[in-house]
Amino acid sequence: xxxxxNCCIELVEIRKSFGAQEVLKGVNLPIRRGLTTVIVGxxxxxxxxxxxxILGLVTPDSGQVLVEGQDVARLRGRALKELRTRFGVxxxxxxxxxxxxxxxxxxxxxxxxxxxxxxxxxxKVYATLDLxxxxxxxxxxxxxxxxxxxxxxxLARALQLDPEIMLFDEPTTGxxxxxSREVYEMFHQTQQKLGYTSIIVSHDIPKIFxxxxxxALLHNGVIQACATPEDMQRCQKPVVKAFIRRVMxxxxxxxxxxxxxxxxx
Amino acid sequence: MISWLxxxxxxxxxxxxxxxxxxxxxxxxxxxxxxxxxxxxxxIKQIYVIGAxxxxxIFFTGAFVGMVLGLQGYHTLKMYGAEGALGSAVSLSLIRExxxxxxxxxxxxxxxxxxxxxxGIMRISEQIDALECMAIDPYRFLISPKFxxxxxxxxxxxAIFNLVGIAGGYLVGVHLLGANEGAYxxxxxxxxxxxxxxxxxxxxxxxxxxxxxxxxxxxxxVHLNADGYGAEGVSRATTHAVVISSVAILVFDYVITSxxx
Numbered sequence: 001x002x003x004x005x006n007c008c009i010e011l012v013e014i015r016k017s018f019g020a021q022e023v024l025k026g027v028n029l030p031i032r033r034g035l036t037t038v039i040v041g042x043x044x045x046x047x048x049x050x051x052x053x054i055l056g057l058v059t060p061d062s063g064q065v066l067v068e069g070q071d072v073a074r075l076r077g078r079a080l081k082e083l084r085t086r087f088g089v090x091x092x093x094x095x096x097x098x099x100x101x102x103x104x105x106x107x108x109x110x111x112x113x114x115x116x117x118x119x120x121x122x123x124k125v126y127a128t129l130d131l132x133x134x135x136x137x138x139x140x141x142x143x144x145x146x147x148x149x150x151x152x153x154x155l156a157r158a159l160q161l162d163p164e165i166m167l168f169d170e171p172t173t174g175x176x177x178x179x180s181r182e183v184y185e186m187f188h189q190t191q192q193k194l195g196y197t198s199i200i201v202s203h204d205i206p207k208i209f210x211x212x213x214x215x216a217l218l219h220n221g222v223i224q225a226c227a228t229p230e231d232m233q234r235c236q237k238p239v240v241k242a243f244i245r246r247v248m249x250x251x252x253x254x255x256x257x258x259x260x261x262x263x264x265x
Numbered sequence: 266m267i268s269w270l271x272x273x274x275x276x277x278x279x280x281x282x283x284x285x286x287x288x289x290x291x292x293x294x295x296x297x298x299x300x301x302x303x304x305x306x307x308x309i310k311q312i313y314v315i316g317a318x319x320x321x322x323i324f325f326t327g328a329f330v331g332m333v334l335g336l337q338g339y340h341t342l343k344m345y346g347a348e349g350a351l352g353s354a355v356s357l358s359l360i361r362e363x364x365x366x367x368x369x370x371x372x373x374x375x376x377x378x379x380x381x382x383x384x385g386i387m388r389i390s391e392q393i394d395a396l397e398c399m400a401i402d403p404y405r406f407l408i409s410p411k412f413x414x415x416x417x418x419x420x421x422x423x424a425i426f427n428l429v430g431i432a433g434g435y436l437v438g439v440h441l442l443g444a445n446e447g448a449y450x451x452x453x454x455x456x457x458x459x460x461x462x463x464x465x466x467x468x469x470x471x472x473x474x475x476x477x478x479x480x481x482x483x484x485x486x487v488h489l490n491a492d493g494y495g496a497e498g499v500s501r502a503t504t505h506a507v508v509i510s511s512v513a514i515l516v517f518d519y520v521i522t523s524x525x526x
Binding site: 052055057081082084085087089091092093095096097098108109112113157161 | 302386387390391392394395397398399400401406
C-alpha cells in the first residue's frame with residue numbers, strides 16, 4: 001500500500017517486459033499532490049510506458065500503480081472510467097482529432113462525458129480559448145495549426161473536465177526554443193490557476209529544471225533518484241552525476257561545487 | 266525441425282489470438298450501440314459516408330452488370346429459343362447473388378478501406394489513446410455508429426443495385442436486342458419469390474456487418490502488427506482488410522445460399 005504522505009500517485013516495484021526486453025525493472029516513484037514531477041532519462045528508457053501505466057493503458061507484469069490508494073491495474077469498467085476522469089493528458093503529438101475543428105476538439109470531453117447544455121459548453125470552451133490565447137483559431141483544423149498551437153489545443157482539451165492530475169508526454173518535442181518556453185509558461189500559468197498535480201516526461205533539460213518541484217531519473221529500467229532539482233545536481237550517485245554532467249555540461253556542476261566549496265560544505 | 270514446429274505453433278497461436286481479439290472487438294462494438302449517450306448525428310454522418318457517397322458507383326456498377334447480363338443472357342437463351350425467360354434470368358441472378366455480392370465488394374473497396382485507414386491512423390497518432398484517457402469508450406464513439414450505418418445502408422444500396430441492374434437488362438434485352446417486353450416483365454414477376462428478396466437482404470445485412478467488423482478491427486489493432494508500424498503499417502493493414510473482407514463476403518455468400526436455398 002501507499003507509504004508516501006501527500007502523494008496522489010505511487011508506483012511500487014513496477015516491472016514490464018515487451019517480448020524478451022524488460023523495459024521497467026522495478027520502478028518505485030512517489031508523485032506528490034499539487035506539485036510538478038518531471039521524469040527524465042534517455043530515449044528508449046520507458047518514460048512514456050511509465051505514463052501509460054499510470055493511465056491504465058498498459059498493465060504491469062508485476063507491481064502496483066496506486067492512484068489515491070487504488071491499484072489501477074485491478075480497476076475495470078466504470079471504476080477505471082471514473083479514475084480516468086481525474087486525469088488530463090497532453091500527448092507527445094497532441095493527439096488532436098484531425099477531422100474536427102479546434103472548437104469541437106476542445107468541446108468533445110464536455111459533450112461526451114457531461115450533460116452540460118450546448119450554450120454552457122460554448123462558454124466554457126471560449127473561456128479556455130481565452131486562457132490559452134487561442135481565440136480566433138476555433139474554426140481551424142489541427143492540420144492548419146503550428147506545433148505550439150497544437151500543444152495548446154491539446155492542453156485546452158485536457159483541462160475541460162477539470163483534472164486533478166495532468167500528464168505531459170514530451171510536451172516540447174519538435175518545438176523551437178521560443179515555442180518551448182511559451183509552452184512551459186503556459187503550464188506554469190495554468191497550474192498556478194488550477195492547482196493540478198503535474199507529471200511531465202521530458203528531454204528538455206536544463207530548461208525543465210526551472211519548472212520542476214521534483215525530478216526523477218529513469219535509467220536502466222529503475223528510478224535512480226527522485227529529488228528536488230537542487231538535490232539532484234548535488235547527488236553523488238555515479239549514474240545521476242554522470243547524467244547531470246552529460247546533459248547540463250561540466251560548467252554547471254562545477255559551479256554548484258564551487259558554491260558549495262565557498263559555503264564550506 | 267524444432268524451429269519449423271515452433272513456427273507453426275507461433276502462427277497458430279497468433280491466429281487464435283487475433284480471432285479472440287476480433288470476437289471481443291465485435292462484442293464491445295455491439296455493446297457500444299446500446300450505451301448512452303445516444304446520439305443520432307454520428308450515425309447519420311456515417312450513413313452519408315457509407316451509403317450516400319457510394320450511390321454513384323453502385324448505380325453505374327448495377328447498370329452495367331444488368332446490361333451485360335441482358336446481353337449474355339439474351340444470346341444464350343436464344344440458342345434454346347427461350348429468350349422470353351430473360352427477365353427471370355436477369356432478375357434472379359441479380360437479386361439472389363450478384364446484387365448483394367457485388368454491392369458488398371464495391372462498398373468494401375470504397376468504404377471498408379477508408380474505415381480501416383481512418384481507424385488505423387487514429388490509432389497510430391494516439392487519438393484512440395486520447396479517447397480512452399478522456400474516459401470516452403472508443404468502440405461506442407468510433408465503431409458502433411459505423412456498424413449501425415452500414416447495416417442500414419448496404420441493403421438500400423443492394424436494392425438500388427438490383428433495380429438499376431434489372432432496368433439495364435431490360436434496356437439491352439428489350440430495346441436493343443428485341444426481346445419481348447411483356448415476357449421480360451411477366452417472367453420476372455413469376456420467377457422472383459419473396460424468399461429471394463429475403464435472401465438478398467439477409468446477405469447484405471451479413472456483409473454489412475462483415476465489412477465493418479473486419480476493416481475496423483484491422484485498423485483498430487494496427488499497432489499490434491509485428492510486420493509494420495506507422496504509415497506503412499496502416500497501408501498494409503488496409504490491403505489485408507480489403508482482401509480478407511472480400512474473401513469473407515464470397516465465403517459467407519456460399520454459406521448463406523446453402524442455408525437458405
